Amino acid sequence: MSRLNDLIRQVAHQDGRLAADLRREFDALADRRAFGLNFERHTPETVELPGRPVRKNDKVRILPERGQMPKKSDERLFKVVKAYTEAGDRWAEVEAMDDPNEKRSIAIDDLVVVAEFRDPIYPGLVTTGKVERGGDKPFHTVINAENYHALQALLFTHRGKIDAIYIDPPYNTGAKDWKYNNDYVEKEDHYRHSKWLAFMERRLQLAKELLSPEGAIVLTIDEHEVHRLALLAEQVMDGFTVQMATLVNNPKGVTQGYLSRVEEYALFCFGPSFQMASAPDDLLTHKETVQAADGRIRPRWKGLLRSGDDSQRADREQMFYAVWIDPSARKLIRADPFLPLGTEPDFDLKDDAGNVVAWPVRKDGSLGRWGVGPDTLNRLIQDGFAACGRYDKKRSTWSVSYLSENVRAEMDDNLLEILGRDPETGVADVVYVDAASRRARTVWHRSSHDAGANGTDLVGELLGAGRTFPFPKSLYAVEDTLRLLVSRKPEAIVLDFFAGSGTTTHATMRLNRQDGGRRTSISVSNNEVPSKDQSELRRNGVRPGDAGWESQGIFEFITKPRLRAAVEGRTPSGQSLNGSYKFTDEFPMAEGFEENVEFFTLTYESGMRVASHREFAKIAPLLWLRAGARGRRIGDITTGWDVAEAYGVIANLDLSEPFIKAVEAQDGLTHGYIITEEDRLFEAMVRQLPAHVEPVRLYSSYLRNFEIEAARAAR
Known part of the structure; x- marks a missing residue:
């Protein structure tokens, strides 16, 4: 060790920067764990900043000519010695970082500023639009930025104040799903895993400082990096309780190797003072539940009217029949035998006691069918497992609900008990036995978590034709996750710094609608153009920073319009959204949300200009965020x-x-x-x-x- 110290001191006399780099790597090796997760940290990480003005002393890269694809030689770094104007054009004199004797004069339009992650940055924010439907509610904030620098900015505004962090980082599959130092990390890269771990470690260290002691962070991942991420979380989130949950997110399965994968994983890191609330659904065994004012959890009763496919009268003749109701007591009496096709129902049918009938009528006024046959319904009425609801004037019939077969099977397993029965209607009050201590399980299996139907398809509905996003999370899976973390915090702050299409903000708005909360989210997404589109743009002479390039990036093309559509209830083209939200809170998507959202782009300012009070407009949004x-x-x-x-x-x-x-x-x-x-x-x-x-x-x-x-x- 002493010999290495001597050699580093000798190098320092000739090249101070090289000596500092060697010292940094030496110290990292000396501090390396004897046991645990060891990996190359690959410093420094760099990011290009297209659109950032070129200033003296900036680090820059020389862009390839328009129409040309980037080459390895284009990754060299240069330092701006001076900037000047000649014949009306802006030029810069630059010198190579790896060879100070190499100097060039380059048009400033052909340079892009590069930030190394050990360089100080002085961020600002510039608004790029907002949606205001929430009155005096605080704003959700959506930031277009490199997330490491966004996290540094948030340490100024939110250190120790974040209640929940939910992130879905790149899975490092080797399929060009993330970049390191401006290059896609592919499967053949021998340092693929260590680069990914270095990338994640830097961000988790900042995320930990943002969390309040009562907060928690959730990291979703698949099998490619789950074991390494678990070890990394144990090391970085020291003092936290770490647990892993398995989520069935693709019931159809994806064949990779010998088995068909149907799941992904969620690593929960609970802060030292985090308190878990009881959940209305354990996400594995008990389905469709509600929590009442008495603290007991009850199964959700299912509507007797059949919906969806196979729901018309002609589809099941034996399930179209009259249900007799005592309207004054809202009591179910009995079900009649089915009415054959071709025989019209009598909606004015009454008996001598004043009892009336309910027929299965769909929302559009057409004749439908019930979900069970008359014999089954009569048994349910006798057992107290069917109930009468309200009269629907539009459909000229009554609503009826019942306990589904799955719920009744849970009764057989002694998971449910009957607290009592309504003295007038005989309807049973059914509750879960251990409701007071309900916890979500470590295996989640819900149809609502299907990433295809409730992620990809839902985002397609929001964005309309021509806009797609690869592998978005199920909205309801993220909602269920956040409910566990912030259900008792109506003013919680939720952060997602791998925001992608914006599902976390969307899920936070859903939670607010359900309980009247004023939770806010901060989402960070970059404006990376999909790899499949970059080559064509470059061949057409379009480069990063150009309007034609930036308009195709994730933030501008997906995240921003998706969240605007969710709030306003209409697609980017102005059409009302079709379909309805499902599961915990069902309502038409066209209703939107009573929320406020503002979109920003992170800027890189000069520390000297900030200190001299010349960039207040750029710093102002950070002051507003902190407040x-x-x-x-x-x-x-x-x-x-x-x-x-x-x-x-x-x-x-x-x-x-x-x-x-x-x-x-x-x-x-x-x-x-x-x-x-x-x-x-x-x-x-x-x-x-x-x-x-x-x-x-x-x-x-x-x-x-x-x-x-x-x-x-x-x-």
Whole structure:
């Protein structure tokens, strides 16, 4: 070891950067675990930033000529020595990072800025649209960004405040499903697994700092990396309780090798103070349940009217019959024998006691059929397992419900008990025996979790023809996952930094609709163009950063329109959505959601310009996010100060008196941002702020946050 230290010191005299890189790798090796998960960390990770202005001292790559495909030589890094204008064109003088003697003059349009993950970045946000249907609710935030840098930005706004993180990272199948250093990692790459682990470790370390002690993170994965990810989670999420659940997400199966795979996995990492609530469904044995005010969990009663396929009268003649009802007591009396085809039903039929009949009438007014035969229904009425609902004037009939065969089988298994019976109707009050301690199981098997029907097909409905997204999660699987984590937190903050098509935000909105919650989500998705489309775009002379390229990326083409469609209830082309949401909460998709969503793109600013108060407009959304993403956003303070619903900002401290009065008068204000370089002035302002207002000093707290993160990434 001492000899290696001596050699590194010798190298430092000739090449300080190389010595620093060697020292970093040496320290990583020296700190390597003797046991556990060991892997090459492949530093530094880099990302291209198309559209970011080229500035002096930036690291850049030289883009291939338009119409040409990238080559290995295009991956070289250069440093911008100076930028200048010549004959009206913008040029840059650059020198090679691996050979300072190699200098070139390149048109700035042919350069792309590159960020290494050990370089400090100073992020801002620029809005690219919003949907407002939620009144005074806080906004869901959707960010177009490289997620590592987005996580660094969120450490300034949400450190220790996130209640739940749900991510669906790349599965590392070798099928061009993710990039490392701007290259797709393919199956033949000998370092494929270690690159993936390094990629995930960096992000999990930041995610852990974002979680509150009561929070939890869920990572979904398939068999390609599940065992490595489990070990990584154990190492990174030290102090958390880690459990794995198996989710049946493709009942049809995918043949890979000798067996047909029907499942994927979810790693749950529960924070040290996390408390699990009882669940209305254990996701394995008990189906279609509801939780009542008394805390007991009851099976959901099934509508007797048949729906879907095979639901018309002509489909099952023996299941079209009259059901006699006492309308005053809403009591089922009996079922008559079936009415043969060709005989018209009498909707005005009554007996001497005033009892009436219900017929199976579909929503469109046509004649349907019941879900069970008359003999079965008579047995259910006798046992108290069938009940009368409300009268439907539109269909001129009554609704009837019953306990399905599956639920009755659970009674035979002693999983259910009868608490009592209604003294007038005889209907049984059926509850699950161990409802008070219900927990989701570690194996989930629900038809609602089918990623084909409730992921791919649902996204297709939302986006309309011509837009597809590969392998989206089932909306209801994500909803069930989040319900376990935030059902008792109506104002929870949910994060997804591998957001893809936006299912996590969609699921959060579903939960809010079910219980009136005001939960917010933060979703991060990049604008990567699918690999199958990149070659054609490049051959046509289109490059990353061009409008024609960016419009085809995931964020702009899928995520943004999917969430807009979900909220507004119509496709990107303006047509009302067809179909209905199912399972826990059934309603037409065209109704949309009463929610607010804003879309942003993450920008990369100059630290010097931020410090000199020249980029306030770009930093302003981060201040708004830190204060809860609610109410008006302060985007300009040329008057010296401003106060909105959630926060206030002051730049001219000579105006502190009216600013403090406005802060005190604003109910619900939580943050005060004070722009000053003077310690004494900042401390004086803090003393004047109300005790419940969090003081934040700008821009030192902002700049320091990202300098610390860069230093950590360099280790």
